[in-house]
Amino acid sequence: MIKHINVKSSVRTEFIDITGKVREALQKTGITSGICCLFVPHTTAGITINEGADPSVQRDIQTMLNRLVPFDGDYHHSEGNSEAHIKSTLTGTSQNILIDEGRLVLGRWQSIFFCEFDGPRQRRVGMKIISGG
Numbered sequence: 274m275i276k277h278i279n280v281k282s283s284v285r286t287e288f289i290d291i292t293g294k295v296r297e298a299l300q301k302t303g304i305t306s307g308i309c310c311l312f313v314p315h316t317t318a319g320i321t322i323n324e325g326a327d328p329s330v331q332r333d334i335q336t337m338l339n340r341l342v343p344f345d346g347d348y349h350h351s352e353g354n355s356e357a358h359i360k361s362t363l364t365g366t367s368q369n370i371l372i373d374e375g376r377l378v379l380g381r382w383q384s385i386f387f388c389e390f391d392g393p394r395q396r397r398v399g400m401k402i403i404s405g406g
């Protein structure tokens with residue numbers, strides 16, 4: 274069964290730390306060992322794992338993504354959000370995290386971020402736990 278984690282973005286581009294929500298959803302399953310698969314079913318959003326302790330890291334990543342893929346460019350897509358589609362491809366739309374002893378195996382400084390590139394919107398992240406190991 275797939276669980277869904279709801280995420281509400283409030284601006285056009287932002288990284289939203291969903292680590293707590295993922296932990297909470299994992300705990301409810303009672304599964305203590307396996308893999309947690311996270312999937313973003315959107316074409317203008319993504320998911321990444323990076324430093325959660327210092328918010329300036331996320332800001333730097335977003336600044337560089339905006340520099341690499343400017344909002345205005347020689348894009349053909351008529352919807353006007355090509356840069357959001359491109360950023361989604363750059364970050365990717367899935368992450369797999371190991372589970373051991375009932376906990377997500379993340380590095381000390383790592384957090385899971387939902388990456389909004391075309392907000393504000395109501396979004397969701399699909400979560401499937403593969404038990405075993």
Ligand code: ZN
Nearest residue numbers: 350352354355
């Ligand atoms: Zn589009």
